[in-house]
Amino acid sequence: MKQDRRGSWYLLTGAVLGVALGLFYSWVISPVKYVDAPPYALRADYKDDYRALVAAAYLYSGDLLRAQDRLAQLKDDETAQTLAMQAQRALAEGRPEEEVRALGILAMALGGGVMPNISSITPTQAATLIPLTSAVTPTPLLIEPTASPTTTMQTSPTPPGILHIPESTTHYQPPRTETPTATQGAPFMLQETKLVCNINQPDPLIQVEIKDAAGQPVPSVEVVVTWDGGEDHFFTGLQPELGLGYADFVMTPEVVYSIHLANGDQTAGPLTAAKCVADDNSQYWGSLFLTFVQP
Amino acid sequence: MSRWTKFLIAVILGAAAGLFYGWVVNPVEYVDIALESLRVDYKTDYVLMVAESYQVDHDLGLAVRRLALLGSSAPTDVVANALSYALQHEYASQDLSLLQALGEGLLTWNPNQEIPTP
Numbered sequence: 001m002k003q004d005r006r007g008s009w010y011l012l013t014g015a016v017l018g019v020a021l022g023l024f025y026s027w028v029i030s031p032v033k034y035v036d037a038p039p040y041a042l043r044a045d046y047k048d049d050y051r052a053l054v055a056a057a058y059l060y061s062g063d064l065l066r067a068q069d070r071l072a073q074l075k076d077d078e079t080a081q082t083l084a085m086q087a088q089r090a091l092a093e094g095r096p097e098e099e100v101r102a103l104g105i106l107a108m109a110l111g112g113g114v115m116p117n118i119s120s121i122t123p124t125q126a127a128t129l130i131p132l133t134s135a136v137t138p139t140p141l142l143i144e145p146t147a148s149p150t151t152t153m154q155t156s157p158t159p160p161g162i163l164h165i166p167e168s169t170t171h172y173q174p175p176r177t178e179t180p181t182a183t184q185g186a187p188f189m190l191q192e193t194k195l196v197c198n199i200n201q202p203d204p205l206i207q208v209e210i211k212d213a214a215g216q217p218v219p220s221v222e223v224v225v226t227w228d229g230g231e232d233h234f235f236t237g238l239q240p241e242l243g244l245g246y247a248d249f250v251m252t253p254e255v256v257y258s259i260h261l262a263n264g265d266q267t268a269g270p271l272t273a274a275k276c277v278a279d280d281n282s283q284y285w286g287s288l289f290l291t292f293v294q295p
Numbered sequence: 296m297s298r299w300t301k302f303l304i305a306v307i308l309g310a311a312a313g314l315f316y317g318w319v320v321n322p323v324e325y326v327d328i329a330l331e332s333l334r335v336d337y338k339t340d341y342v343l344m345v346a347e348s349y350q351v352d353h354d355l356g357l358a359v360r361r362l363a364l365l366g367s368s369a370p371t372d373v374v375a376n377a378l379s380y381a382l383q384h385e386y387a388s389q390d391l392s393l394l395q396a397l398g399e400g401l402l403t404w405n406p407n408q409e410i411p412t413p
Contacts, residue, residue: 010298015306022313036334045329053361056348098352172336178389
């Protein structure tokens, strides 16, 4: 009788011990290694790297179709918005200016459907925007490939612990627009300056909105504000809830300001805080709203 | 069948169940994968993007840092593999030229000249 009662428990003990050993082996000693992953499965910071690289490559080619197709592999909900937000994050984190600019230019192109504003690229970079003209088939023997990745992946059996992420088996190759013609972006021009009276806004602001030729807001544009004895810089898009092309600056009453875009020649000013009159005839500070557009 | 044999069979079955659970049902980090796990065609496109951006910035150090995200292989090997794949799949000649230009640039790259970035 005693031996019969023990019989059912030792099997359960063995199974539990086995499960524990299996989990220890599969989670600690030999965890799953993913191969053949698509870009959308990347970790968030690698996705940021990927987007930054797509934007950097776009500066070279100006091929919006190719950039769109590459970004589509990340399966972002709002591609242009995501890029603009990343540009702002990069700016705030002190990332290289070239990266911020590239992200902003691509976000602008995707948002407005226009070609990159090449005028915002440094002269050195602009000079290199012409694609390689050599149509000669290169001689890859200069670099000896160490392995043929395709062959290896197709013939070698998959070892345990290697999991292929289910994905389309079709081969991905980015499309190329055959004749990329990056057009010169026109400078932004001041279209309108108006006084905005908002009693809920206690401080007088210089509010700037920047739009491209298609009427789309443009993020990451540097605005320079100067006054007697001072200067400050601010960027559009830092308050995305107010629009990607929006930026503002708090004025001090009685101080005379002028503003211009970092990449533009036109100066707006003099600008000073003006008062508005409320319904009860009390006065409060209004804000100046300036709209710059790309003609 | 002895008790020990049954016990060992139970352990093996349990281990198999644990492995199945750990590798298939609930594996480690299904999301948040690294760039080195990209499929070979995406890796090739990644290298092509590095080659395209290299034409703008001419910064071999930056190109090497970007290529290093694809794994521990030497940058020249990474580019060579990408070029090999691109040739097999008949990429446009301009793309092949870009990869070739990057590969040639890397052959002249001297890491000792690299200025460390803060």
